[in-house]
Amino acid sequence: MNTDPRWITTPLTADLVRGALELERTPHGLLPHRLPARARAQCADPQLAMAETQPSGVRLAFRTAATAVELDTLPTKRVYTGAPPRPDGVYDLLVDGQPAGQATVSGGSVLTVDMATGTTEHRPGEPGTLRFTGLPAREKDVEIWLPHNETTELVALRTDAPVAPLPDRGRRxxxxxxxxxxxxxxxxxxxxxxxxxxxxxxxxxxxxxxxxxxxxxxxxxxxxxxxxxxxxxxxxxxxxxxxxxxxxxxxxxxxxxxxxxxxxxxxxxxxxxxxxxxxxxxxxxxxxxxxxxxxxxxxxxxxxxxxxxxxxxxxxxxxxxxxxxxxxxxxxxxxxxxxxxxxxxxxxxxxxxxxxxxxxxxxxxxxxxxxxxxxxxxxxxxxxxxxxxxxxx
Missing domain, CATH: 3.40.50.1110 (SGNH hydrolase)
Incomplete structure (x- = not known):
């Protein structure tokens, strides 16, 4: 974790997250859910539990003049027994709606799935950090799209300039x-x-x-x-x-x-x-x-x-x-x-x-x-x- 005093740590709150129906406070930070707790309580299927916590379409969205952004996350990687290793999940950076970079977070927790038997094993891990630098030194819309296929807990957001939630652009x-x-x-x-x-x-x-x-x-x-x-x-x-x-x-x-x-x-x-x-x-x-x-x-x-x-x-x-x-x-x-x-x-x-x-x-x-x-x-x-x-x- 970056402790440089020049960086500003912004609390991760619901007004900075789009695309999730619910955010769960965990010991590490925030876990985006794409189904609400009432729905999750009505089905104990582990496949559904894994799918709805994989944040497809979920993104951090904010307005800032920052030229550098760091995000700490705790990913859960999937490993399928007997299959080739899966690549780390990709984070997409958009600046004013345009692609501006990609990053990954190594490490994290690991979920091993044996498709032949249907069994799974979870091994806990530690958070990692992704960093985007060289952003335009002006006020801009910034979005960080989370990996669509990798359960991701949001731990900390740091920037070198203040952050504010994106205003409502009136989009459908x-x-x-x-x-x-x-x-x-x-x-x-x-x-x-x-x-x-x-x-x-x-x-x-x-x-x-x-x-x-x-x-x-x-x-x-x-x-x-x-x-x-x-x-x-x-x-x-x-x-x-x-x-x-x-x-x-x-x-x-x-x-x-x-x-x-x-x-x-x-x-x-x-x-x-x-x-x-x-x-x-x-x-x-x-x-x-x-x-x-x-x-x-x-x-x-x-x-x-x-x-x-x-x-x-x-x-x-x-x-x-x-x-x-x-x-x-x-x-x-x-x-x-x-x-x-x-x-x-x-x-x-x-x-x-x-x-x-x-x-x-x-x-x-x-x-x-x-x-x-x-x-x-x-x-x-x-x-x-x-x-x-x-x-x-």
Whole structure:
């Protein structure tokens, strides 16, 4: 920790953090949560607990004339048994909305995950420090986007000039929920996830509730969406339901209706966009569950396989093709009484041709280039006329 008296230590408070629904005071500092405590109390799933503390879309945002910034954090690194080491999480620096640097924090705690057995082991560690220098010597907006895939406790913020919260710029708030693809799996950095890219192009404030492995139509997630102020809302539904082999077609349609009904309780007229799954050859016509590809792991790479049987569709098992058809029907029927409800086919964001050009590295998640393409297409399809978010003042 830097103790140079020339540095100013600014208390880490909620008015300096954007994109989190709740901040938990820990022995080290502040832990951003993307689901509120009430929601977390209703589900003991360790996958959800890990996903919602990984701060995708969460950033420190402040106004300052500082030319140097230091941030102490305590990251939790993930290690998958038998898989190649994961790189340290990336912090993106934006100055007046433009990319101005990247950094990482080494060390920290370690969560070891054995995908073959489902067991985990947590080894505590110590905080580390990232530093950005050479910033313009003028008043400016500064944002530090936290690693989208690395649980991060905020410990201390130091600068060489005073810091103030960013003023309200009057930008619309876009609230998005989805799976690990929305969370940002395999994106290069936190501003490189497809929702972050789309938000930057559209000039909106992002709250990203993309929850890896956990977009499962949970009622507590619907209530979190219901209770979060927003000008625009989107929900990307489907892939995790197949991954988990969670429900059959009979349960799926009522669950979608209930999820949308709950959101509408708090946002009766807010533009609400339902997005179906992007192309994923594993599960286009083959149900789940999705399991680790142990052959891939043995060769030192991450991979997945579909463990279902296409014949099981007859008994109501879900595939991505079935889900797209059902979501389109549900939205079409509801839209007669809900004109601000829209539907976007995920294949328009990433389809079979895209998969041939930019294949999913592990068979399930888009890589960095595909994230960029999806974000740019979403910005065009949703935020420009005649897109559903284009006409919102």
């Amino acid at each position: 708030v876009w609230l998005h929920h989805g799976s690990s693809i929305s969370h940002g799996s395999d994106a290069a950095s936190p501003t490189g996830t497809w929702p972050a890219r789309a938000a930057a192009l559209a000039g909106v404030e992002l709250i990203n509730l993309g929850l890896g492995g956990s977009a499962l139509l949970d009622p507590f997630t619907a209530r979190a969406l219901r209770d979060t102020p927003a000008d625009l809302i989107s929900v990307k539904i489907g892939i995790n339901l197949v991954n988990a082999d969670l429900m059959r077609l009979r349960a799926f349609a009522p669950a979608v209706h209930g999820f949308l009904d709950t959101i509408r309780e708090g946002h009766p007229t807010t533009p609400l966009l339902v997005i179906s799954p992007i192309h994923c050859a594993l599960h286009e016509h083959t149900p789940g569950p999705t399991l680790p590809d142990l052959t891939a792991l043995a060769s030192g790479r991450m991979g997945f396989r579909a463990a279902g049987d296409p014949a099981e569709r007859a008994s109501g098992k879900l595939t991505l093709a079935v889900i797209r058809e059902e979501l389109a029907r549900i939205v079409r029927e509801r839209a007669a009484e809900d004109p601000r409800l829209g539907y976007l086919d995920g294949l328009a964001l990433y389809g079979e041709d895209d998969a041939a050009e930019l294949p999913l590295p592990d068979g399930l998640h888009p890589g960095a280039d595909a994230h960029r393409r999806i974000g740019e297409r979403f910005a065009r399809l949703a935020f420009t006329a005649p897109g559903p978010f284009a006409d919102v003042p």
